Amino acid sequence: MKSRIMYIEAKSNGLTGPARIGRVRVSKTGATLYYAGKTFSSLKGSGFKSNYFDVETGEHYWISGPRKDGRDALYPTHIRPTIDDDVRDEYWSKIRRTTVRHW
Incomplete structure (x- = not known):
């Protein structure tokens, strides 16, 4: 099974929600998709502002590959995602292509 760094944003409480960047x-x-003990299944295009749901809770999420410019959220937000410690260096060097961490 392949793994990759992705942006994970909870959508159950509205258009924007808490977000993480993790493997x-x-x-x-x-x-x-599998992350942090959760299993996410695709909504196959039927979700409202989301593309996956947690199979245990039914909560909806926006999960996508992170962008080089950091605009990962589906909708603009001032809320910054939490970056998991195990991907922090790789995220900044390979995804954002910088050694300077802006937050």
Whole structure:
């Protein structure tokens, strides 16, 4: 199973929610994602401002690859995501392509 750094934003309480950047394991088809003990299944285009849901709780999430410019959220927000310690260096050097951490 492949893994990659991804942006994970909770959408159950509205258009923007708490977000993280972390290492996600991806199923072969990409329809199922695994992160922090949770299993996410694709909404296959039927979600409202979300693309995956937590199979245990039913909560909706926006999960995507992080962008070089840091604009990862589906909608502009002033809330910065938490970056997991195990991906912090890789995120800043390989995704954002900088050694300067802006936050």
